[in-house]
Amino acid sequence: xxKSKKSNSKTVKLPRWLVILLSIxxxxxxxxxxxxxxxxxxxxxxxxxxxxxGGSTGxxxxxxxxxxVGQADSIYVELPxxxxxxxxxxxxxxxxxxVKYLRNTLRVKRIDYVIGTHAHEDHIGxxxxxxxxxxxxxxxxxYLPDKSxxxxxxxxxxxxxxxxxxxxxxxxxxxxxxxxxxxxxxKIEILSPVKDKYYEEMNDYSIVMRIxxxxxxFMFTGDAEKLPEGEMVDAGxxxxxxxxxxxxxxxxxxxxxxxxxxxxxxxxxxxxGRNNDYGHPHKxxxxxxxxxxxxxxxxxKQNTIKAACDGDKITFTTGLPVCDGNxxx
Numbered sequence: 001x002x003k004s005k006k007s008n009s010k011t012v013k014l015p016r017w018l019v020i021l022l023s024i025x026x027x028x029x030x031x032x033x034x035x036x037x038x039x040x041x042x043x044x045x046x047x048x049x050x051x052x053x054g055g056s057t058g059x060x061x062x063x064x065x066x067x068x069v070g071q072a073d074s075i076y077v078e079l080p081x082x083x084x085x086x087x088x089x090x091x092x093x094x095x096x097x098x099v100k101y102l103r104n105t106l107r108v109k110r111i112d113y114v115i116g117t118h119a120h121e122d123h124i125g126x127x128x129x130x131x132x133x134x135x136x137x138x139x140x141x142x143y144l145p146d147k148s149x150x151x152x153x154x155x156x157x158x159x160x161x162x163x164x165x166x167x168x169x170x171x172x173x174x175x176x177x178x179x180x181x182x183x184x185x186x187k188i189e190i191l192s193p194v195k196d197k198y199y200e201e202m203n204d205y206s207i208v209m210r211i212x213x214x215x216x217x218f219m220f221t222g223d224a225e226k227l228p229e230g231e232m233v234d235a236g237x238x239x240x241x242x243x244x245x246x247x248x249x250x251x252x253x254x255x256x257x258x259x260x261x262x263x264x265x266x267x268x269x270x271x272x273g274r275n276n277d278y279g280h281p282h283k284x285x286x287x288x289x290x291x292x293x294x295x296x297x298x299x300x301k302q303n304t305i306k307a308a309c310d311g312d313k314i315t316f317t318t319g320l321p322v323c324d325g326n327x328x329x
Contacts (some may be wrong), residue, residue, distance in 0.1 A: 093325025095129025214311025250281025
């Protein structure tokens, strides 16, 4: 009987760190598929009723709080229909200060719309803490193609918080109505990102929204840079807004002259940290603001900023409490 040849095959043992990394990737991708592929998507119609349970305890105005969270973004909005919205929640350390400010100062018990503009830590870092601490109506985030799905712990923490509350995230893209309350003349439009498009930069997936109340409008841009700004202009959207939150903390990579002129604002708001390492706002952005003679408000100079709008008049209040997780306030 002929002897069998000895096999030359070897069992390859993967390093422990690689096994852990692959496991994390599987978990994050599975959660992503559950939240954004198998569940809700916008269909072009208003997604949420304007007559649902409201979380706002405001005065009937459109009140916008540009929270001072240092070198990060978080904006709280009281809608005149009794609902409310939180757009981003700063860095990881900002979650608890934001919850404290919303709960103790603004008496918030429920948040109707939670918007995570894009998956960078300085925008969604505190979202998991917010989701855990409030009753949440809807969570809205940009749809990301497979190769753009983050594997960060920050992103994973947000997904975990969503599933722990038995919620799902709704994917947003340009050209849709989030709310259309014709009786109150209140409209919330999503203008970017482009549906199913792959962007090289995560910033360009930022949800861009315009809130219109009677004769006045506010534009919220996340970190959207010049590429999606150009797409919004070319798409022919009505971009006119009285108040523009300058993109990406006033970076020169955002706020192209073409886009800002299309928005044609009276007021510019810049959310950035004091003496930040990025040099925000950049001199190019400040030069454009000066050229267009915009009245400017900055969280690094004026702390939390409130804009109150009755549908015609807009009044700004500055010097409100800081919510930065690195401060003692």
